[in-house]
Amino acid sequence: MSVLVAIAITTGILSGIWGWVAVSLGLLSWAGFLGCTTYFASPKDGLKGVALSIATNLSGVFWAMVIIKLSTYVGIEIIGYVVTAVIAFFMCVQAKQTWLSFIPGTFIGSCATFASNGDWQLVVPSLILGVVFGYTMKATGLWLQQKLAKPEPAALATE
Structure with missing residues (x-):
């Protein structure tokens, strides 16, 4: 069985479980x-990938809340766009820090916050548990593939 199929199997099973857990x-x-x-898109694997994914997702939640709060202080619509432009710059520049280097993770956290209308208290645990499920999906898929791998035939001894 290929790694892809093994990860697909465990991802399918755990996606159903995640749906039940979330509800x-x-x-x-x-x-x-x-x-x-x-987690799946992160350039890091294992626990480093988990940490990077969570850190960048949470930074995105933070930046989205900054945009939401600052945009509401002034009644001029253009200010919201200016705030968004400035914050997007910071969302990218923070990637100079190794633990915030995965820019897409930051934007994913930000987008989730916007999609939830700023309900960060609900977004944060959802994102974190989602990262953990992503790690589990891949780790169990790799485990399954290894367990089902055909053993290498013994090399014939030549005299």
């Missing part, structure tokens, strides 16, 4: 899938 806990299932996507 059971009152979380945003779609935001959890964004967290999962962040």
Whole structure:
């Protein structure tokens, strides 16, 4: 079985479980899938990928809230666009820090916050658990592939 098929199997199973967990806990299932996507797209694997995904997602939530708050202080619509432009600059520049270097993760966290109308208290646990599910999907897929891999035939001894 290929790695892709093994990860597809475990991702399918765990996606169904995530849907149930999200509904059971009152979380945003779609935001959890964004967290999962962040992990799969992250340039790092394993726990470093988990940390990078969570850090960048949470920074995106922070920056979205800054945009939302600053945009509401002035009644002129253009100010919201200017604030968005300036904050987007900072969202990219923060990538100089290794632990915030995955820019798409930041934008995913920000977009999830906007999509939830700024309900960061609901977005944050949804994203975090989604990242954990993403890690679990890949890790269990790799485990499954390894367990089902055909053993290499023993090399014939030549005399």
